[in-house]
Amino acid sequence: MSRRSSRPRRPAPAPAAPRRITPESPCPCGLPATCAACCGRLLTGAAAAPTCEALMRSRYTAFVLRDVGHLLRTWHPDTRPPSLDLDAAQRWTGLDILETTDGSAFHTTGTVTFRAHFTAGGRAGSLHERSRFVRHEGAWVYATADFAD
Template sequence: MAPRRCPCGTGLPLAECCGRLHDGTATAATAEQLMRSRYSAFVVGAPAYLLATWHSTTRPRSLTLDPDVRWTGLDVLRTTGGTLLAAEGTVEFRASHVIGSAAGSQHEDSRFVREDGAWRYLDGVALP
C-alpha cells in the first residue's frame, strides 16, 4: 500500500511533508509552508496543530472542525514576503471543499508573522 499523499499538494507522502510539522519534528520555514500545513491539518482533522500555529493575539480559545466539510484541494495563488529570513508575509489561496453534495471554495489572503521565531497565522481576508 502506497503512503498517503500530503493534502497540501506537494505530491510528497504526508509523513515526509506536513506530517512532520503536525507531529512537531519540524517547523515551517516559510509562511507558505505554514499555510500548506494548516490546510493539511484541516484535511486530516488536527485542530490542536491549528491552534498551536495561530498567533497568540488572534488565536481562539478552542476550535472545533466541522465534520461535514471535506476539503478536496488547495491552490496557492500568490505569496508576498514570508521567506526564510522575513518577519511577515501573505499567502493568497483557494481551498476547495464539499459539504454534503455541494461543492464550494474558500478564497482568502492570509497574513503570517513570526512570533518567538516561528511562523504563525495572524488573520485572513476573505476574497470573492
C-alpha cells in the first residue's frame, strides 16, 4: 500500500501571457521608438520592411506579441511551414543585433546575426542565430537560418 503525502500539490505554473504592448509602448525590438512608429507599422501591413534588419526586428516583435500571421506572411514560401505553434510558456525579453550583412534597398539578399533573450519555465535563455533574408515579389522575407549556439 502506498502512502499519500498530506502536502497540497502546487499547481503548474500558468503560461506566460504575451506582453501588453500598446502603440505608445517602447518597441520590443529595442530601437528608441514607439511600437506604432517602429515595428507596429510592419506588423499591420501599413509599411514594408525597407531592410532585412527591419524585417528581423519586426519578426522578433511578432514573437513577443505572438503574431503568427506576421511571421508566416514574412516567411519565404519555399521554406515556410504550414503553421506555427508558439510555446505559450516562453517570453521574449530582449534582442541584440550582432551583425548585418547586405540587406539594404540596393540588395536582393542579406543576413542578420542576432541573439534573442527569453525566459521559459522560470529559466533564462537565449537564441543565437544567423538569419538569411531574400527579396520575394519585391519584399524582404525570411528564408533560412543557422543556429550559432
